[in-house]
Amino acid sequence: MKKPTVQVGLDKYVTDHGERGQCFGCKSFFYDTALMNSQSYCRLCFSKKFPENSTAIFEKSDAKFHCFKECGARNLSFDQFILGICCDPAANFVGNRILF
Numbered sequence: 674m675k676k677p678t679v680q681v682g683l684d685k686y687v688t689d690h691g692e693r694g695q696c697f698g699c700k701s702f703f704y705d706t707a708l709m710n711s712q713s714y715c716r717l718c719f720s721k722k723f724p725e726n727s728t729a730i731f732e733k734s735d736a737k738f739h740c741f742k743e744c745g746a747r748n749l750s751f752d753q754f755i756l757g758i759c760c761d762p763a764a765n766f767v768g769n770r771i772l773f
């Protein structure tokens with residue numbers, strides 16, 4: 674499966690924050706987050722806040738998203754959202770790698 678190569682802020686498409694979807698630092702939603710003191714951080718905020726910590730484990734966000742082409746799909750996982758599985762416009766958009 675294709676994986677996004679960049680981190681993308683997707684907050685305006687979020688339908689469910691999930692357990693670890695939202696970065697505690699910047700409040701945005703990213704592909705993966707690391708838990709620290711029971712709070713999630715994106716890679717950028719984590720490296721700023723804990724520069725000495727290089728062993729953090731980043732795991733995939735469990736937030737849910739709605740289709741950014743408004744086809745009506747909701748509850749898309751990050752992978753489904755990124756790949757645009759719900760409709761052709763979304764798939765084509767992602768295929769062009771125009772990522773937010």
Ligand SMILES: [Zn+2]
Nearest residue numbers: 696699715718
């Ligand atoms: Zn952040």
Ligand SMILES: [Zn+2]
Nearest residue numbers: 740744759760
């Ligand atoms: Zn769609």
